[in-house]
Amino acid sequence: MAFASAGLLLTQSYAQVSMPAPSPTQTITQAFGVGKIELTYSRPSLKGRAVFEDNSPIAPLGKPWRTGANAATKITFSEEVTIGGKAIAPGSYVIYTIPGSSEWDIAISKGTAYPGQPAFKESDDVVRLKSETFPLPAPVETFTMAFFDMKAESCNLVMFWGNTIVMVPIKTDIKTKLGAQVEKALQGDKKPYFDAATYYYEWDKNLPKALANVNKAVEENKKAFWMYLLKARIQSEMGDKTGAKTTANEVIKLAKEANNDEYVKMANDVIAKS
Numbered sequence: 001m002a003f004a005s006a007g008l009l010l011t012q013s014y015a016q017v018s019m020p021a022p023s024p025t026q027t028i029t030q031a032f033g034v035g036k037i038e039l040t041y042s043r044p045s046l047k048g049r050a051v052f053e054d055n056s057p058i059a060p061l062g063k064p065w066r067t068g069a070n071a072a073t074k075i076t077f078s079e080e081v082t083i084g085g086k087a088i089a090p091g092s093y094v095i096y097t098i099p100g101s102s103e104w105d106i107a108i109s110k111g112t113a114y115p116g117q118p119a120f121k122e123s124d125d126v127v128r129l130k131s132e133t134f135p136l137p138a139p140v141e142t143f144t145m146a147f148f149d150m151k152a153e154s155c156n157l158v159m160f161w162g163n164t165i166v167m168v169p170i171k172t173d174i175k176t177k178l179g180a181q182v183e184k185a186l187q188g189d190k191k192p193y194f195d196a197a198t199y200y201y202e203w204d205k206n207l208p209k210a211l212a213n214v215n216k217a218v219e220e221n222k223k224a225f226w227m228y229l230l231k232a233r234i235q236s237e238m239g240d241k242t243g244a245k246t247t248a249n250e251v252i253k254l255a256k257e258a259n260n261d262e263y264v265k266m267a268n269d270v271i272a273k274s
Contacts, residue, residue: 023069030147032155033172034077041068041070045142051162052099059099059161064120065158067097071112073211075157082171083108084129097159103132104166117234134165139188148175153183173204193217194227201230207238225254227257232270241274248274 004090023044030037044058051059059065067073081088082107092112098105111124122128143161152177157168171173182199197214200206214231221227228251236244251267 011055019068025070026145028145030155032147032148032150032170033079033081033153033174034177035077035172037078037081037170039073040075041073041095041143041145043143044069046139046162051094052101061099061101062267065097065099066114066216067095067146071234072096072111072120073145074107074112079177082173083168083172084127088126088128090209093126098214099164100133103130104169105129106131106166112158131168132224136160136163136165141164170182178203191216193220194224194230197227197234199229201234207234208236211268212236222245223254223257225251225258225260229263229266236270236274241257244274245271 006122007268008028021042023042025031025040025042027038027040030039047201049058050056052061054061073096074092074094076092077088077090079090088108092113094114096107096109098107101162105128107120107128108126109120109124110168111121113119137170140161145157145159147155148158148167149156153173154169157170159166159168177252178199182196186196193213194217194229196208197217200210204210211231211234214227218224218227218231228247232247232251234243235241235247248270250265250271252264253262255261255267
């Protein structure tokens with residue numbers, strides 16, 4: 001009985017041990033466009049092994065790779081995006097790759113139930129594209145994926161490991177989505193005139209509509225120097241230099257009252273260009 005009790009205590013003590021994962025999982029949530037992208041992958045390390053070579057023990061050339069370790073890399077889009085010239089609907093997909101010496105095949109696949117082994121079916125591909133490889137100045141020990149070059153309607157999903165870096169361009173259409181939101185919001189009781197003016201100025205490039213909406217915005221917000229600044233910029237681009245200077249001087253007056261030197265500087269920039 002004493003022996004059994006001792007054995008039970010020993011078993012219970014070992015049950016609390018938690019070992020670190022050799023290829024830890026990373027999840028990245030990246031705001032993009034008017035939605036977000038979520039990426040989940042596992043990060044193997046070189047540990048003295050070669051990768052992206054003919055006889056590599058992991059990720060050899062010419063063979064499908066799950067783009068990480070443990071399980072297929074998963075990517076989720078909350079909004080429609082475009083990759084390789086093809087629209088991809090919102091939802092979850094997996095990324096698998098076929099490394100090559102000068103370029104990789106990148107596949108976005110609807111086979112989200114893939115296990116850890118790379119038994120990928122080309123028939124599940126939503127899009128497949130070629131991506132050129134570039135050398136790294138120094139080797140990277142741990143496989144890394146990240147979003148670089150973030151812009152309103154585009155970004156690059158970058159993968160780097162060993163001496164190799166590969167990029168996947170991702171695009172989205174904000175103009176159409178924002179336009180629909182703005183037009184719908186302008187039908188409501190509380191009209192977002194300043195947001196509408198910003199959209200027509202920055203995205204739709206419709207300066208008359210931008211000016212009409214910003215005029216309504218400043219009528220409702222007599223002290224909003226940031227709104228006057230947008231109006232001054234619109235007037236300047238429309239060729240109304242006198243009006244732009246007058247509005248910019250109003251920005252300077254209101255911004256000084258609010259102790260905002262940044263807007264004073266931006267208003268002076270408008271004056272200098274008008």
